[in-house]
Amino acid sequence: xxxxxxxxxxxxxxxxxxxxxxxxxxxxxxxxxxxxxxxxxxxxxxxxxxxxxxxxxxxxxxxxxxxxxxxxxxxxxxxxxxxxxxxxxxxxxxxxxxxxxxxxxxxxxxxxxxxxxxxxxxxxxxxxxxxxxxxxxxxxxxxxxxxxxxxxxxxxxxxxxxxxxxxxxxxxxxxxxxxxxxxxxxxxxxxxxxxxxxxxxxxxxxxxxxxxxxxxxxxxxxxxxxxxxxxxxxxxxxxxxxxxxxxxxxxxxxxxxxxxxxxxxxxxxxxxxxxxxxxxxxxxxxxx
Amino acid sequence: xxxxxxxxxxxxxxxxxxxxxxxxxxxxxxxxxxxxxxxxxxxxxxxxxxxxxxxxxxxxxxxxxxxxxxxxxxxxxxxxxxxxxxxxxxxxxxxxxxxxxxxxxxxxxxxxxxxxxxxxxxxxxxxxxxxxxxxxxxxxxxxxxxxxxxxxxxxxxxxxxxxxxxxxxxxxxxxxxxxxxxxxxxxxxxxxxxxxxxxxxxxxxxxxxxxxxxxxxxxxxxxxxxxxxxxxxxxxxxxxx
Numbered sequence: 001x002x003x004x005x006x007x008x009x010x011x012x013x014x015x016x017x018x019x020x021x022x023x024x025x026x027x028x029x030x031x032x033x034x035x036x037x038x039x040x041x042x043x044x045x046x047x048x049x050x051x052x053x054x055x056x057x058x059x060x061x062x063x064x065x066x067x068x069x070x071x072x073x074x075x076x077x078x079x080x081x082x083x084x085x086x087x088x089x090x091x092x093x094x095x096x097x098x099x100x101x102x103x104x105x106x107x108x109x110x111x112x113x114x115x116x117x118x119x120x121x122x123x124x125x126x127x128x129x130x131x132x133x134x135x136x137x138x139x140x141x142x143x144x145x146x147x148x149x150x151x152x153x154x155x156x157x158x159x160x161x162x163x164x165x166x167x168x169x170x171x172x173x174x175x176x177x178x179x180x181x182x183x184x185x186x187x188x189x190x191x192x193x194x195x196x197x198x199x200x201x202x203x204x205x206x207x208x209x210x211x212x213x214x215x216x217x218x219x220x221x222x223x224x225x226x227x228x229x230x231x232x233x234x235x236x237x238x239x240x241x242x243x244x245x246x247x248x249x250x251x252x253x254x255x256x257x258x259x260x261x262x263x264x265x266x267x268x269x270x271x272x273x274x275x276x277x278x279x280x281x282x283x284x285x286x287x288x
Numbered sequence: 289x290x291x292x293x294x295x296x297x298x299x300x301x302x303x304x305x306x307x308x309x310x311x312x313x314x315x316x317x318x319x320x321x322x323x324x325x326x327x328x329x330x331x332x333x334x335x336x337x338x339x340x341x342x343x344x345x346x347x348x349x350x351x352x353x354x355x356x357x358x359x360x361x362x363x364x365x366x367x368x369x370x371x372x373x374x375x376x377x378x379x380x381x382x383x384x385x386x387x388x389x390x391x392x393x394x395x396x397x398x399x400x401x402x403x404x405x406x407x408x409x410x411x412x413x414x415x416x417x418x419x420x421x422x423x424x425x426x427x428x429x430x431x432x433x434x435x436x437x438x439x440x441x442x443x444x445x446x447x448x449x450x451x452x453x454x455x456x457x458x459x460x461x462x463x464x465x466x467x468x469x470x471x472x473x474x475x476x477x478x479x480x481x482x483x484x485x486x487x488x489x490x491x492x493x494x495x496x497x498x499x500x501x502x503x504x505x506x507x508x509x510x511x512x513x514x515x516x517x518x519x520x521x522x523x524x525x526x527x528x529x
Contacts, residue, residue, distance in 0.1 A: 016418065017485035020442050023431070028492050091436040094379035121296045124304055145307045218295035225301045232312045 030087045034096045037080040041102030044073040044080075045109040049158055052112055056166060058215070059119045059176045077106060078134045085138030093142050100147055106131070107143070107151020112158045119176045119213065121222065124148045146237045149229065153244035156222060160251035163215045167258055175214035216259060219252050314375060318383055321368045325387045328361040332394035339401055340462040344413070344471065351403035358398060361391045362426055369428045369438040377436050385444060392422055392440065392448035397455055400478075414474045416482070419445040443496055446486075450499045453479050457506040460513045469522050472513045479507045 011017075051069045055062050080102070088096060107127060114122035127148055132140035166174045226248060231241040335354045342350055368384060398404065399417040406421070423430035423440055432439040456475045463471040483503050491497035517523050 011481035011484035013416065013481050013485040014488070017488050020446065020485075021489050023442055025490055028490070031492075090434070091377055091432060093436070094376045115295075119295060121300060123297060123300045145304050149304060213294065221294045221296055225296050225298075229301055229305060230308070232308060232315070 030092070031096055031098060034084050034087060035098045037084045038099050038102035040080045041077050042105040044076040045102075045105040048073045048109040049112055052109070052116060053158070053161055053165065055116050055162075056170065056174070058116060058174045061117055062113060078136075081131065081134045081141050082136040082138060085135035085141050088141050089139045094144075099141065100144075103131070103141075103143055103147040104151045104154065107148055108154040108158065111152055111155045115155070115159065115218075116162075119218065121152070127151075146240075149226075150237075150240055150244060152222070153226065153241070153248050156219065156226075156248045156251045159215055159219055159222075160255055163219070163255045164258055166215075167262055171262070173214040173216055173255075173259060176212040216252075216255050219255055223248065223252050315380070315383065318368070318371060318380065321364060321371060322384045322387050325361060325364045325368065325384070325391060328357055328364055329387060329390040329394055331357040332361060332391075332398070336394065336397055336401070339397075340459060341466070343466050344468060347401060351398060351401060354394075354398050354403060358395060358425075361394065365391060365426050365428060373437040377432075377438060381441075385441075388440065389444045389447045389451070391426070392444060393451040393455075395422060395425055396448055396452045400452065400456070413471075414478055416449075416478070446489075446496055447499065449482060450496075450503060453482055453503055453506050457509040460510045464513060464517065469517055470524050472510065472517060473523065476510045476514045479503075479510050483507050 048070045051066050052062065055066060057063075084099070088099065110127055110130060111122045114120070114126075124143075124145060128140075128143045131143045135141045163173055166172070226245065229241075231238045332354055335350065335357055338350045339347060365388070368388075372380060372384070396417055399415055399421075400413070402411045402413040402415070404415065404417060404421070404425075405411045417425070419430050419440060419442065422445065426440065429437065429439040431442055456479060460472040460475045463469075463475075486500045486503055489500075491500060514523070
C-alpha cells in the first residue's frame with residue numbers, strides 16, 4: 001500500500017492517510033451530488049412558481065395549462081430527490097445542509113400551489129410527507145421545520161405578486177368562494193357553473209354568511225402567525241427569520257397599499273387601468 | 289383541520305414552535321457539558337505546556353499530572369456521548385466539534401510526549417496515536433457509518449493532528465533552549481511524515497484545507513531549527529548514521 005505513492009519516501013502514516021483519503025473522497029462526492037440536486041430542485045421550483053403566477057382563481061384545482069406546463073418540473077424535482085435520497089439517510093440525514101436551498105424553494109412552490117387550490121396553508125407534516133413520497137425507495141429526504149418555515153416566508157412574496165397582478169388585471173383582490181366548504185364538497189367545481197354560482201351567491205349570502213376570505217385576509221393571518229413564531233435565540237435560523245420577517249412585512253404592506261389606492265381612486269379610473277404599476281412608479285419618484 | 293376558520297390551522301404553528309423549543313432545550317443541556325469539556329481541555333493544555341520548559345528526563349511528572357485532567361475530559365466526553373447519541377449526530381455536532389478536537393489534540397500531544405502506555409508495550413516519545421487508539425482512550429466509537437450515534441470523526445482527528453504539528457514546531461525550538469539537540473530531529477522526521485500524509489488527501493475548500501495549507505511552514509520552521517544545529521555541529525553524532 002505504502003509503495004503505491006513512490007515519491008515521498010514512505011511515511012509510516014501513509015496507509016492511514018490513504019484510508020482517510022478514501023473516506024473524505026466519498027464524503028466530498030456525496031456533498032457535490034447534493035449541491036447539484038439542490039440547485040436543480042431550486043431551478044425547477046422557480047419555474048413552477050412562475051407558471052402558478054398565471055392562475056387567477058382561488059380555491060379550485062389549478063387550470064389545465066398550469067398542470068401541463070408544470071408536470072415536467074415536478075418530475076424533475078422528483079428525479080433529483082430520488083437521486084440523492086440514499087445520500088441523506090441514517091447518520092447522514094442531517095450531514096449535508098446544502099440541500100436546504102432546494103428544500104426551501106420547493107416548499108415555496110408546494111405551499112403556493114396548495115394555497116391556490118385550497119386557500120389554506122399546507123401543514124408541515126403534509127409537506128414532509130410529500131418530499132418523503134418523492135424521495136422514493138432510497139428513503140425520505142428530511143424536511144426540517146426550519147426549511148418549512150423559511151419556505152413559507154418566501155411564499156408570502158408569491159401571494160403578494162398574485163394579489164397585485166389580480167388587482168391590476170381584474171380590478172379586485174382574489175377571494176375564495178362563498179360557502180366554499182359546503183358547496184365544493186358536494187359538487188366538483190366546473191369552470192362555468194362555478195363562476196355563475198359565485199356571482200349568484202355573493203349577493204344572496206351577504207346578508208347571513210360572512211364574506212369569503214380574500215388573499216389579504218389570508219396574508220394578514222399568515223403575517224400574524226409568522227410574527228408570533230419564536231425562533232431560537234441564536235444561530236443562522238434566527239438570522240434568516242429576522243431578515244425574511246422584514247421582507248414578509250413589506251409584502252403585506254404592498255398589498256394593503258395597492259388595495260387602498262384601488263379603493264380610493266379605483267372608481268375614477270377607466271377599466272383596464274393598472275393601479276399597482278402606476279403606484280409603484282409614483283413611489284419611486286417620490287422617494288427621490 | 290378542526291378549529292380552523294381562516295387560512296392557517298393553528299396546530300401547524302403550535303407544532304413547529306414545540307419542535308423548535310425542544311431543539312433549544314436540547315442545545316441548552318449540551319452546552320453545559322461542552323463548557324465543562326472546554327474547561328478540562330484548558331487544564332490539559334495548561335499542564336502540558338510545562339513540556340516546553342521541562343527536560344525530557346523530568347517529563348514523567350508532567351505526563352502523570354496531565355493524565356488526571358485527561359481523565360476528567362474522558363468522563364465529560366462520556367457524558368456528551370450519552371446525551372448526544374440520542375440525537376441526530378450531524379444536526380448538533382457543530383456545537384462540540386471544536387472542543388472534541390481540542391481534547392483529541394491534548395491527548396495526541398500527551399501521547400507523543402510518551403504519556404500513553406498501551407498494555408504490553410513501553411511508552412515512547414514521538415508516537416502518533418491513531419484515531420482508533422483515541423477512541424479507546426475516550427471510550428467512544430470512531431468514524432461511525434452504520435448507526436447515528438456520537439463518535440469521533442476523521443475530520444476532528446485531522447484537525448487535532450494539525451494542532452499537534454503546530455505545537456511540535458514550537459517544542460523543537462524550546463528543546464534547543466533546554467539543551468536538548470536530539471528531540472528536534474525526532475520532531476523533524478515526525479512532522480515530515482505527517483505532512484506527507486496530508487499531501488495525499490484531496491481536500492476541498494474547507495477549514496481543513498486552509499489549516500493544512502499552513503503545515504508546510506511549520507515543517508519548515510522545524511527544518512530551520514535542525515539546520516541551525518547542524519551548521520554549528522550541534523547535532524548528536526549517533527543520529528547521522
